[in-house]
Amino acid sequence: MAKIAFLGLGVMGYPMAGHLKHKGGHDVTVYNRTAEKAAKWVGEHGGGLASTPAEAARGKDFVFCCVGNDDDLRTVTLGQDGAFAAMKSGAVFIDNTTASAEVARDLAEAAEKAGFGFLDAPVSGGQAGAENGVLTVMVGGEQAIFDTARPVIEAYAKMVGLMGPAGAGQLTKMINQICIAGLVQGLAEGIHFGKKAGLDVEKVVDVISKGAAGSWQMENRHKTMNQGSYDFGFAVDWMRKDLGICLAEAERNGAKLPVTALVDQFYKDVQDMGGRRWDTSSLLARLGK
Structure with a gap:
């Protein structure tokens, strides 16, 4: 059993912290910007409740983080009452935020100077993957630090891979989002075309999903797309944030x-x-009926 802090209890972090507590069997303390949500988590799962990232991180073996963007990440790590000021020597900070490779490298350098480890470890699999503990985790950092943290990360993951040095996890997540964007647009156009052609979309997908056109998006999204149902899943706002990171890195x-x-x-x-x-x-929605 390790002493763990988890910073950020959004739709991903909330269940991930739960898996660390119950599946991993660890002693988990949580922090969330909205304190009521952290109190709700403790009420459901037990564990500790912290009022600042520093308080959560103090004395912990591993500190996990899953927040919104680069600015949020810098705030909970380097800002006033940030976690980095309180972390003990030899601890490991594991960042599950989808952020830039630049901030990952900056934080890895700051962690090294302070005497603890850092891994950028963005995830893929969406809310359902987080809730079911089957996320894919793409990690950047040093091999020895990764080897220490991997058994703990596996509490919420089905796949954990070290992709290279600091920032490589974030770069891999960018590739993931680049591939998804093209796939979803292609699927949207295919379904739209099928409807216009008067075909039974369900029958079409049942056949083509078994061939070269098949994908996770096709298997898991074609039914709701065909029904025009989009009030769930990975939000468009989040995807635009992620694609913005991809396009900025491409400029560099x-x-x-x-x-x-x-x-x-x-x-x-x-x-x-x-x-x-x-x-x-919901890319299909912009194509019309």
Whole structure:
């Protein structure tokens, strides 16, 4: 049993912290910007409740974090009452936020100077993956630190991979989002075309999903897309945040992402339609009936 802190109890962090407590069997203390949510988690799961990131991190072996963006991450780590000022030597900070590779490298450097480990470890699998403890975790950092943290991370994961040095986890997550964006747009256009052609979309997908066109998106989203149901899943606002990170990194490294840039603008159209919290499969909605 390890002493663990978890910072950030959103739709992902809330169940992830629960898996660390129950499946992992660890002693978990939680912090959330909205204190009521942290109190609710403790009421459901037990464990400790902290009023600041520093209080949560003090004396812990591992500190997990899953917040909104780079600014949120810097606030809970380096800001006033941030976790980094309180972490003990030899501890490990594991960041599950989807953020930039730049902030990951900055925090890894700060952690090294302070005498503790840092891993950037963004996740894929969505809310359902978090709730079921079957996330894919893409990690950047040093091998020895990864080896120490991996058994703990596995409490909420089905796949944990070390992708390279600090920042490599975030870069891998960017590739994940780039691939998803193109897949969802293709699926949206295929379903739209099928409807216009007068075909039974369910029958079509039942056949083509078994061939080269098959994908996780097709298997898990075609039914709700065909029904025009989008009030669940990974929100368009979050996807635009992620694609913004991808496009900014591409500006730095010279990668050409024409389809990603186009789909990002399609998601802006969905936002303008009132679909900011719709699932990312709502790209179909902008194509009309």
